[in-house]
Amino acid sequence: MSSTPSKIMIDEYDAKLGYHRSVLPLDIRLGITTTSSPSSSSSLEQPLLLRWGLLATGKVAHDFAQALKFLPHHTITAVGSRTIERAEWFARRHDIPTAHGTYEELTSDPNVDIVYIASLHPDHKDHAVMALNSGKHVLVEKPMTMRAEDAQLLYDLGMEKQLFVGEGMWTRFFPAVEWTRSRIGGGCNDDDDDDEGEAVVEPKIGNVRVIQADFSIDGEDVGPYPTDSLYAKELGGGSAWTMLPYVVGAFSLPFGSREPDRITANGIIPDDDYDVGDVAIGMTMTFTIDDNESHQQQQSASRANNIDSRPPPRNKAIASGVVGYLAESSEVTMYAGKRGRIIVNAPAHCPTSATLIRKPVGSRGNGATSSDSGGDSSSSNPTTMHVEFPLPLPSKAILDSGGVQLPNSMGFVYEAEAVRRLISAKYYTFPQWTPEESVGSIRTIEQMLNQINQ
Ligand SMILES: NC(=O)C1=CN([C@@H]2O[C@H](COP(=O)(O)OP(=O)(O)OC[C@H]3O[C@@H](n4cnc5c(N)ncnc54)[C@H](OP(=O)(O)O)[C@@H]3O)[C@@H](O)[C@H]2O)C=CC1
Numbered sequence: 001m002s003s004t005p006s007k008i009m010i011d012e013y014d015a016k017l018g019y020h021r022s023v024l025p026l027d028i029r030l031g032i033t034t035t036s037s038p039s040s041s042s043s044l045e046q047p048l049l050l051r052w053g054l055l056a057t058g059k060v061a062h063d064f065a066q067a068l069k070f071l072p073h074h075t076i077t078a079v080g081s082r083t084i085e086r087a088e089w090f091a092r093r094h095d096i097p098t099a100h101g102t103y104e105e106l107t108s109d110p111n112v113d114i115v116y117i118a119s120l121h122p123d124h125k126d127h128a129v130m131a132l133n134s135g136k137h138v139l140v141e142k143p144m145t146m147r148a149e150d151a152q153l154l155y156d157l158g159m160e161k162q163l164f165v166g167e168g169m170w171t172r173f174f175p176a177v178e179w180t181r182s183r184i185g186g187g188c189n190d191d192d193d194d195d196e197g198e199a200v201v202e203p204k205i206g207n208v209r210v211i212q213a214d215f216s217i218d219g220e221d222v223g224p225y226p227t228d229s230l231y232a233k234e235l236g237g238g239s240a241w242t243m244l245p246y247v248v249g250a251f252s253l254p255f256g257s258r259e260p261d262r263i264t265a266n267g268i269i270p271d272d273d274y275d276v277g278d279v280a281i282g283m284t285m286t287f288t289i290d291d292n293e294s295h296q297q298q299q300s301a302s303r304a305n306n307i308d309s310r311p312p313p314r315n316k317a318i319a320s321g322v323v324g325y326l327a328e329s330s331e332v333t334m335y336a337g338k339r340g341r342i343i344v345n346a347p348a349h350c351p352t353s354a355t356l357i358r359k360p361v362g363s364r365g366n367g368a369t370s371s372d373s374g375g376d377s378s379s380s381n382p383t384t385m386h387v388e389f390p391l392p393l394p395s396k397a398i399l400d401s402g403g404v405q406l407p408n409s410m411g412f413v414y415e416a417e418a419v420r421r422l423i424s425a426k427y428y429t430f431p432q433w434t435p436e437e438s439v440g441s442i443r444t445i446e447q448m449l450n451q452i453n454q
Pocket residue numbers: 056057058059060061080081082083086087118119120121123141142143168170229235241242406
């Protein structure tokens with residue numbers, strides 16, 4: 001079994017399943033944004049009822065259980081904990097019929113179709129392998145594993161057994177992020193003002209060239225230093241594994257499986273007797289935009305015409321970000337292209353809104369006057385489009401059993417419903433967060449940690 005992903009292997013994977021991402025039905029690719037049943041199944045078929053088993057009973061397991069209660073075609077049939085007392089307590093709280101006092105019993109429960117791995121990340125790999133070897137689909141919380149080769153192993157095992165394997169990068173399923181994805185891109189010639197003078201109904205910002213993202217919290221609001229799992233290395237501590245997956249995922253949204261050309265990272269690791277991970281990381285990355293051919297054509301055409309008007313490189317992008325536990329940051333993600341920028345509003349790892357600010361080509365936005373921009377004042381006015389995607393409201397049953405503990409957790413419905421649609425269409429990975437991106441993101445985090453730990 002190969003330990004590193006390769007293009008060929010992924011293509012073989014798609015071929016084996018009889019699907020290719022590009023031909024996946026739209027409603028399956030785009031999670032829950034439509035409420036109709038998957039287009040691959042006939043309308044006479046009953047929708048698949050997905051039977052979940054929850055592995056672990058911590059904060060995220062609680063919130064995920066709450067979101068599942070909102071969804072009609074999902075049920076939680078069992079929960080497993082390291083102790084039967086804790087499993088029974090959780091089962092009572094969430095009205096779950098079966099409680100198991102070991103994770104092994106949970107993963108071999110015949111009434112479970114899919115195991116949600118909500119234990120701490122140092123254990124994700126072993127718990128997911130256990131579930132897959134028992135014939136269960138798995139949704140593994142982020143970070144899927146703490147080594148890229150372990151994540152690859154899980155995807156390979158899923159492929160071999162024809163079982164769903166996904167990393168819970170839930171951000172990707174929020175409608176505000178789907179909308180953002182649909183508003184970026186456009187090729188290297190994205191400065192052609194082809195819609196000048198027309199009302200732009202579906203504005204795009206062109207290829208993303210600059211990204212800024214941050215996700216920093218005040219760790220003291222969450223758990224005690226140095227013993228909490230935010231910090232303690234044996235529990236997966238360090239913002240590299242808890243916060244950074246979101247920022248790396250935000251960076252890769254426009255570039256898919258294309259990993260960064262170059263990564264630089266600087267971090268703060270407490271000088272402590274206790275074995276703790278980093279409490280902050282700052283980073284930059286550069287990417288190549290996938291439009292090299294037209295970029296080269298454009299460059300050579302410009303050179304042939306007039307070497308002095310040669311445009312700057314159009315096929316490169318730069319991203320910068322900060323994560324950590326030192327103080328709460330604004331938590332927005334900003335994508336900028338030739339035609340404007342999109343702000344994924346706070347909290348950007350689980351957003352309910354986004355704002356697109358369109359910039360007329362050839363003019364300065366950001367308050368420039370007509371003389372600054374060299375154009376007339378009407379064309380230099382940026383237009384703004386704000387979209388809101390409110391979360392489902394928790395029902396009384398959800399509120400009575402404790403509501404949610406983490407920000408916007410009702411948004412787990414999008415990811416969970418995407419899983420159900422995919423499994424019902426016999427498609428066994430997320431097109432929204434592919435195995436290549438998932439494994440690549442872990443490899444990127446490993447590279448940053450290597451730099452920080454030097
Ligand atoms: N997608 C998202 O929004 C979120 C994802 N996460 C991810 O989910 C995972 C769990 O996080 P979270 O729920 O916050 O963590 P918690 O500490 O709240 O819960 C972790 C659970 O793991 C089990 N566990 C197994 N071994 C240990 C151990 N040695 N020490 C402590 N607990 C252990 C426990 O369940 P039991 O006692 O039942 O066996 C415990 O309740 C992490 O990987 C995290 O990155 C976390 C928060 C949000």
